[in-house]
Amino acid sequence: MTKKTINTAPIEGQKPGTSGLRKKCRVFMTEHYLENFVQAIFDGIGGVQGKTLIVGGDGRFYNDKATEIILRMAAANGAAKAIAGQNGLLSTPAASHLIRSMKTDGGIILSASHNPGGLDEDFGIKFNMANGGPAPESVTDAIFGVTKSIKEYHIFEGGSVDLSVIGAATLGDMQIEIVDPVSAYVDLMQSLFDFPAIGKMIAGGTAIRFDAMNAITGPYASAIIEDLLGAAKGSVVHGTPLPDFGGMHPDPNPTWAHELMDEMMGENAPAFGCASDGDGDRNMIVGPNCYVSPSDSLAVIAANATVAPGYAGGLKGVARSMPTSAAVDRVADALGIACYETPTGWKFFGNLMDDGRVSLCGEESFGTGSDHVREKDGVWAVLMWLNIMAATGKSVPQIMQDHWAKFGRNYYSRHDFEAIESDKADAMITALRGALAGLKGQSFGALTVEAADDYSYLDPVDGSTSAHQGVRVVFEGGARFVVRLSGTGTSGATLRLYVEKLDLNDFDQDPQDALADVLKAAHTIIQIEEFSGRTAPDVIT
Secondary structure: OEEEEEEOOOOOOOOOEEOEEEEEHHHHOOOOHHHHHHHHHHHHOOOOOOOEEEEEEOOOOOHHHHHHHHHHHHHHOOOOEEEEEEEEEOOHHHHHHHHHHOOOOOEEEEOOOOOOOOOOOEEEEEEEOOOOOEOOHHHHHHHHHHHOOOOEEEEEEOOOOOOOOOEEEEEOOEEEEEEOOOHHHHHHHHHHOOHHHHHHHHHOOOOEEEEOOOOOHHHHHHHHHHHHOOOOOOOEEOOOOOOOHHHOOOOOOOOOOHHHHHHHOOOOOOOEEEEEOOOOOOEEEEEOOEEEOHHHHHHHHHHHHHHOHHHOOOOOEEEEEOOOOOHHHHHHHHHOOEEEEEOOOOHHHHHHHHOOOOOEEEEOOOEEEEOOOOOOOHHHHHHHHHHHHHHHOOOHHHHHHHHHHHHOEEEEEEEEEEEEOHHHHHHHHHHHHHHHHHOOOOEEOOEEEEEEEEOOEEOOOOOOEEOOOOEEEEEOOOOEEEEEEOOOOOOOEEEEEEEEEEEOOOOOOOHHHHOHHHHHHHHHHHOHHHHHOOOOOOEEO
16 A cells, blocks of 8 residues: 545535535545545544544445545554444444543544435535544534645555454554444443343333334344343344445434334334434334324433433433423423533533533434433433333333323424525525514414524533524413524425423323414414425424
């Protein structure tokens, strides 16, 4: 192999979003595209000379080739060591764990999360810091700055890097360690949860269905749920990671995990259903005829976390993203612990966890996790639910009914309007922001606006400010809606509308019925149809 310096020039549009840079796979495969961004990461973090990095991803199309390119560039840029998952595979939470447990200087994770995979679908890359969490805005801004002025990148060319064999190798002066992507993560889960109790429950007849959606968590779920906990073979379905996810959209929500939903809502449903996403950081929990919203899941976990050995000492505090329902706030108040509200994006939880303020975090977008890593963690959430079931002896529907009886039910839903033309979406949000000052006191049906603002977050740890994180409209009595444009897509803009209403008495309504008046008011205030032409969302969760 030969170390080379390649002349290049800036490429438009390499600004990282809330979870790194995401584009169509074919874009990443164009000349210099991936290499430019990787070099920008290295330069943006102050270089990698003498540093140790974790590298891996979710196995989507181009993951293996991109992993090799990153290793070649790390070596050419003077890295001392790189630790990669076998065949370039690592779930996002497993990568976070390796960064932390092996005390590396950070890691590069290849994933477009819950987005589809394949040659004509999506790809993504992000840098995680030495704490295991996504890079903060100060770092992603520095990386973006480099992309706008880059003139060259460094890479080893020739020969090959064999990612298939676990063990040690070298590339120039850089040491490479290829590791089993699953084993260290499994050990971590065993340290947090009561595996004997969960195994006993399963042996007693609790059937499980884990839909891995042909994505990265298949091997993790098979090793834990089938091999260690003793669930019947076949409990994990779609368990083989495929470059195109088998044509599935690896997003664990009722729309895309429809096979699981059909089974759980049908006759003879298993006692527990769950799914995870492309890179393993999201989860969906379902009981027989009982879908658990992510906001409710976070609240239930907060209320019951101490049944798991890793959390027996109690929670330090909890945090949720601003659009996530306030269900967990009510639990935190009852427990007498702090509850923090942050912008969307897991990186905002990192400071709170590192500062010892919170143990548990969650987002409405099917992400839940704790301070065991610095990412949300789908398999972790599944195991926490199984531990709660084993400790309480209750079914998923029983757990939910008992929780609502104690805390009330925050009816909640998210409506996604996907691939809106960016200029129309921007105009819609601009007009909404301009109308905020005049909304207070206005009535929309039986709802009267109590407050409206454009959410800005002041980080209590480092004092940084993040503005324009979503528009909030709160009605008298506490009902509210939030609207924001998502930064996780690869084309156009996705408008996300979140609606919420607390009910202390009636827990068996259809959420869309319970929220109908709030939805109607939101459509009127935002002027969704007028700006986008859309009358109905593409996805409802």
